[in-house]
Every structure is written in C-alpha cells, then in structure tokens.
Amino acid sequence: MDATSLATLWATVALVIFLAIAVYTKVPGLIAKALDARADKISNELEDARRLREEAQQLLGQYQRKRKEAEQEAADIVAAAKREADMLAAEAHQKTEDYVARRTTLAELKIGQAEREAIGEVRASAVDIAVEAARTLLAGKIDAKAGADLFKASLQDVKSKLN
Numbered sequence: 521m522d523a524t525s526l527a528t529l530w531a532t533v534a535l536v537i538f539l540a541i542a543v544y545t546k547v548p549g550l551i552a553k554a555l556d557a558r559a560d561k562i563s564n565e566l567e568d569a570r571r572l573r574e575e576a577q578q579l580l581g582q583y584q585r586k587r588k589e590a591e592q593e594a595a596d597i598v599a600a601a602k603r604e605a606d607m608l609a610a611e612a613h614q615k616t617e618d619y620v621a622r623r624t625t626l627a628e629l630k631i632g633q634a635e636r637e638a639i640g641e642v643r644a645s646a647v648d649i650a651v652e653a654a655r656t657l658l659a660g661k662i663d664a665k666a667g668a669d670l671f672k673a674s675l676q677d678v679k680s681k682l683n
Contacts, residue, residue, distance in 0.1 A: 647678055 542548065655671055 651675065651678065 651671075651674065654674060
C-alpha cells in the first residue's frame with residue numbers, strides 16, 4: 521500500500537469513528553433540536569410580525585376614517601360659516617335699504633315742511649305788501665281818521681281769512 525492510500529484509509533477510519541462518536545453522543549439530535557428551535561423562533565417572529573402588520577392596518581384604517589371625519593367636519597364648518605356670512609350680508613343689505621328709505625322719507629318730510637314754511641312766508645309777505653299798498657293808496661284818497669278805521673277793518677278782515 522502506498523502512502524496516499526494509507527492516508528486515505530486512516531482518514532476514512534477517523535471519519536467513521538468521528539461519525540460513530542457523533543451519533544453515540546446524539547449530536548445530530550442536538551443539531552436537529554437547535555434547528556427546530558430556531559425554526560420555531562423564526563415562525564413565532566413571523567407570526568408576531570403578521571399580527572403587528574394587521575394591527576397597523578387596523579390603526580391605519582381608523583386614522584383614515586378619523587381624517588375623513590375631520591375633513592367632513594371642517595367642510596361643514598366652512599359651509600356653516602359661508603351661510604352665516606351670506607345671511608349677515610343679506611341682513612346688512614336689508615338694513616342699508618331700510619336706512620336709505622327712512623332717510624328718503626325724512627328728507628321728503630323736511631322738503632314738504634320747508635315748502636309749507638316758504639308758502640306761509642310768501643303769503644305773509646304778500647299780505648304785508650298788500651296792506652302797505654292799500655294803506656298807501658287809501659292814505660292818498662281818504663283822510664287820516666277814515667283811513668285808520670278802514671285800515672283796521674281791512675286788517676281784521678285779512679287776519680280772519682288767514683286764520
């Protein structure tokens with residue numbers, strides 16, 4: 521036998537002895553248990569990850585619903601504010617129209633009163649001028665005593681007609 525074959529034979533014998541000792545000390549079972557434990561640990565971690573993912577999906581759904589509710593509430597608030605602003609604008613417009621109508625009516629009343637006062641003043645001036653003219657005319661035609669009596673009678677007549 522040559523040296524290479526002898527070395528191969530001893531290597532094979534050592535391998536068989538190693539394998540026999542490994543089987544005798546139950547190393548393959550330990551390795552299998554370790555691999556099974558690792559597989560169980562990985563399986564548990566995968567289950568935890570799946571459960572956490574489901575919880576995260578549920579939370580995401582809840583937050584999306586809450587966001588939609590908040591957006592709807594904000595839209596409702598904006599719509600209510602717009603309606604209130606429209607009502608206030610319409611009310612202000614109506615109050616402005618009422619104010620203008622009241623001011624117009626008041627101005628018309630003042631104008632009517634001023635017209636009546638002006639007519640009264642013109643009448644009073646006309647009466648004063650007519651009386652003065654009549655006195656002047658009569659003074660030239662009638663003596664002072666008769667003129668004073670006629671003036672008093674005319675004045676009483678004009679006063680009674682004006683009142």
